[in-house]
Amino acid sequence: MLFTLPHPVHFEIEIKKSRFLACVEPITDRASALAHIAALKARHPTAAHVCWALMAGGHSAANDDGEPSGTAGRPMLEVLRHQQLEGVLASVVRYYGGVKLGAGGLVRAYTDSVARALDQAERLPLIRQQTLQCRAPYPMEGKLRRLLQAQGATLLGVQHDTDVQLDFSCAAHDSDRLIAFLNESCHGQLQWLAAN
CATH class of the missing domain: 3.30.70.240 (Alpha-Beta Plaits)
Known part of the structure; x- marks a missing residue:
């Protein structure tokens, strides 16, 4: 069974001086998600990266926004899939703290940010x-x-x-x-x- 979220959930974590601001929220389609990401980038102009993953309308998408390929968007997308979510956008704003995390560290940081935001989420069954x-x-x-x-x-x-x-x-x-x-x-x- 698929689930969606009734409202956004947030989580913030600091890892080796980098701040990761995660949000998972209900969204209906890719166009809305892209508009939301553009607005998020405008609100955080000094952020190093705004990575995201989308599950909406039976379609998925992920974007690493300059992080090494496969270290941000795809791991976030896998969290959404694993938790059987649909009609949601996960975004993580990263403020770089000057210490490189390596590929494994980035995957863990983005995965954990989204998963911990979802720990506090109310899930609604998605009924076609x-x-x-x-x-x-x-x-x-x-x-x-x-x-x-x-x-x-x-x-x-x-x-x-x-x-x-x-x-x-x-x-x-x-x-x-x-x-x-x-x-x-x-x-x-x-x-x-x-x-x-």
């Missing part, structure tokens, strides 16, 4: 959602809204035309059961338009 659309006669709208809310579905939109169209999402693993329940509760008066 499915979007459904149905049409119903106007008199059924109120009942249908109440049924959706009672079943834990999220109403995304309502359109009024010759009848009412409701767009909603639910847990993908529960969609077949919900469709059957709504059909029975509404006495077969629903017309299903799409299932994404």
